[in-house]
Amino acid sequence: MAHALYARYPEFSEGRLAKIRSHVVSRASCAVVANELGLGPKLGEFNEGEDVALLAKNRNVLAALLEAVLGALFLEHGFPAIEQAVVDAFSDRIEYALTTHVDHKTELQEALARLGRQVSYTVVEVQGPPHERTFTCAAVVDGEEIGRGEGRSKKAAEQEAAQRALVHLGSLAS
Numbered sequence: 082m083a084h085a086l087y088a089r090y091p092e093f094s095e096g097r098l099a100k101i102r103s104h105v106v107s108r109a110s111c112a113v114v115a116n117e118l119g120l121g122p123k124l125g126e127f128n129e130g131e132d133v134a135l136l137a138k139n140r141n142v143l144a145a146l147l148e149a150v151l152g153a154l155f156l157e158h159g160f161p162a163i164e165q166a167v168v169d170a171f172s173d174r175i176e177y178a179l180t181t182h183v184d185h186k187t188e189l190q191e192a193l194a195r196l197g198r199q200v201s202y203t204v205v206e207v208q209g210p211p212h213e214r215t216f217t218c219a220a221v222v223d224g225e226e227i228g229r230g231e232g233r234s235k236k237a238a239e240q241e242a243a244q245r246a247l248v249h250l251g252s253l254a255s
Contacts, residue, residue, distance in 0.1 A: 082106050085168040086175070100187060104178040105171055108236075111144035114170050120146050135212065140234075185243035189220065189228075192250060198222055200246065202239045205229065220246040 082105055086098050093101075104110060115121065121137035124146060136142045154163045193200055199222070206217040218238035220228035227249045230241025
């Protein structure tokens with residue numbers, strides 16, 4: 082993906098390319114691509130049961146399944162043979178990353194680095210059964226909580242906490 086992005090957007094800075102690549106190959110994007118390729122239902126063809134149906138819809142399982150399929154294709158056919166098909170499969174995710182995706186955690190980290198500060202994230206609360214968890218995370222700078230967020234995953238909760246921290250920092254600067 083890095084090779085394809087660099088070839089497509091040579092004018093982009095290294096930082097911007099890294100952010101785009103990070104989103105494009107993220108667990109969430111891999112799950113979307115797995116769904117688009119119909120890999121979830123394929124999982125059910127090899128196994129039966131309610132658990133398999135739930136797994137076939139699980140973002141983490143779909144992402145791992147896509148990675149396994151791509152790995153198998155790479156081992157069987159080599160990089161040159163599969164490169165364009167992989168890039169094509171992720172093309173919508175590239176467009177999404179170019180136009181709408183914002184990585185609040187990276188943005189917060191970069192803003193704080195300019196101030197010589199760092200952020201850490203802590204899980205404040207976990208609610209719900211394992212298949213329906215809700216996480217609450219806090220963005221902490223110098224021992225002070227500056228943002229709190231909720232999400233269906235730790236990563237999503239951290240993103241929301243970072244977004245709120247950015248708002249908080251913006252209000253301090255005004």
